[in-house]
Amino acid sequence: MTTAKLNKASEQLAFGGRQIRFTHSSEVLHCEMQFSVFLPPQAEHKAVPAVYWLSGLTCNDENFSAKAGAQRAAAELGLALIIPDTSPRGEDVPDDADGAFDFGLGAGFYVNATQKPWQKHYQMYDYILHELPALVEAELPLNEERAISGHSMGGHGALVIGLNNTEKYRSISAFSPVCNPTDCPWGRKAFSHYLGDDKSLWQAYDASILLRAKVSAPPILVDQGTADNFLEEQLKTQALEAANKESNNGAQIRYQEGYDHSYYFIATFIEEHLRFHAGNLSSKQNI
Numbered sequence: 001m002t003t004a005k006l007n008k009a010s011e012q013l014a015f016g017g018r019q020i021r022f023t024h025s026s027e028v029l030h031c032e033m034q035f036s037v038f039l040p041p042q043a044e045h046k047a048v049p050a051v052y053w054l055s056g057l058t059c060n061d062e063n064f065s066a067k068a069g070a071q072r073a074a075a076e077l078g079l080a081l082i083i084p085d086t087s088p089r090g091e092d093v094p095d096d097a098d099g100a101f102d103f104g105l106g107a108g109f110y111v112n113a114t115q116k117p118w119q120k121h122y123q124m125y126d127y128i129l130h131e132l133p134a135l136v137e138a139e140l141p142l143n144e145e146r147a148i149s150g151h152s153m154g155g156h157g158a159l160v161i162g163l164n165n166t167e168k169y170r171s172i173s174a175f176s177p178v179c180n181p182t183d184c185p186w187g188r189k190a191f192s193h194y195l196g197d198d199k200s201l202w203q204a205y206d207a208s209i210l211l212r213a214k215v216s217a218p219p220i221l222v223d224q225g226t227a228d229n230f231l232e233e234q235l236k237t238q239a240l241e242a243a244n245k246e247s248n249n250g251a252q253i254r255y256q257e258g259y260d261h262s263y264y265f266i267a268t269f270i271e272e273h274l275r276f277h278a279g280n281l282s283s284k285q286n287i
């Protein structure tokens with residue numbers, strides 16, 4: 001399945017479907033990128049809908065592919081999984097001066113950077129919203145139905161990209177999302193560097209601010225573990241709950257007793273998230 005624009009780096013069978021890793025040259029990010037895809041068995045004979053998965057800090061496409069165990073349910077439900085990296089990559093791409101895990105490489109925060117030296121490569125919002133879907137929908141057996149999900153920084157990305165582009169995503173879900181990045185240390189650090197000091201420009205990337213202003217959000221499911229070490233200081237789930245209540249949007253925001261921030265938590269509930277998305281995508285006709 002190497003195409004003019006996609007180079008296949010690896011492929012494995014999983015649950016009758018195919019787990020594939022591609023590399024490609026990104027025009028938006030100005031670098032070589034890698035991403036993973038799971039194509040369910042149904043994709044052998046028809047175009048299928050896709051769930052985009054955005055990972056968290058320090059991850060690339062392999063964390064979710066290897067640890068979440070999402071392929072079995074995706075194969076049953078006829079859902080493709082599109083799993084991008086979390087930042088631009090390569091020797092030319094600037095990184096945090098101290099190599100910190102919460103900014104720079106592995107920490108693109110799904111924004112379009114406007115500040116030097118970040119703005120040349122750190123355009124992850126446009127990569128996820130425009131370049132990657134156009135690429136995979138042209139090259140792979142996908143229809144144009146999309147849902148979006150993610151974890152932590154990627155949960156923030158899924159909520160923000162989904163809420164800002166409701167015509168493009170049928171449903172949104174998140175595990176342990178950074179709910180109010182304009183008001184937490186990870187978000188303030190990333191946004192001040194990528195977007196500059198004008199905090200009014202940060203608001204379009206804050207899920208709680210977006211949900212509060214939304215009249216009619218698409219279906220949303222959020223799971224948050226109560227034993228998550230990042231909950232109080234970084235994730236601020238209560239801000240999203242308050243925005244949901246004020247705007248009457250009916251997002252399901254669930255606390256899962258005793259679960260932490262890890263992929264064990266994601267693996268436990270990913271099937272419920274995929275069934276939730278399948279119920280909003282045409283693959284539900286296959287169930």
Ligand SMILES: N[C@@H](CCC(=O)N[C@@H](CS)C(=O)NCC(=O)O)C(=O)O
Nearest residue numbers: 056057058059063101152153262263
């Ligand atoms: N390395 C960080 C934690 C980073 C972290 O927890 N990353 C999450 C996303 S925010 C993750 O998914 N890590 C990769 C993994 O668990 O496979 C620390 O020491 O505090």
